[in-house]
Amino acid sequence: MRRRGQELEDALLEAAYAELTEGGLAAFTLDRVATRAQTSRPVLYRRWPNREELVIAAIRHHDDRNRPPIPDTGSLRGDLIALLKGANRHRMQLITPVLAQLSGYFLETGRTPAELRRELIGERVTSDLTIIRRAIDRGEIDPARITPRVAALPFDLFRHELLMTQAAVPDEVIEEIVDHIALPIMTGTIPPPR
Known part of the structure; x- marks a missing residue:
């Protein structure tokens, strides 16, 4: 057939x-x-x-076939932590076999990892933007505080940690990224004491 x-x-x-x-x-x-x-x-x-x-x-x-569902815990904090923990499991499966293979791609094409990322995402609305839009709709954050760089910050820090260590990001690091960096910038709140 x-x-x-x-x-x-x-x-x-x-x-x-x-x-x-x-x-x-x-x-x-x-x-x-x-x-x-x-x-x-x-x-x-x-x-x-x-x-x-x-x-x-x-x-x-x-990536599209193996993408986990976008979490909806009812809070920005819960959604961000669940998203990053899910990405931790999903991205480790993707990064391990592919990342090492792509160094030749960058040399051959002259593209950067950022350019490749843009090509892979295309016009798709990313999970982090979906979560931020939900938080805005719930009144958790003021949309005026959310620039493209602020919206990307939690995932950028997560991705940096993942690429630098080439290991799963510990849960406590994910929580630190969310509680002590992302939420204070996104909401203007003071982080909880450590």
């Missing part, structure tokens, strides 16, 4: 992600992806004009 449409595209992206995580970017070729997906190179080229775009599409596909 011949695969078509979304079924075919899913199979191609899953094969591409498997090739990337198993062999790394140096061994990543459209021939290998086509062989794994049991199709031909022209089928791939009709969707992605080069391997760099296929790499991005494969990572985005994997």
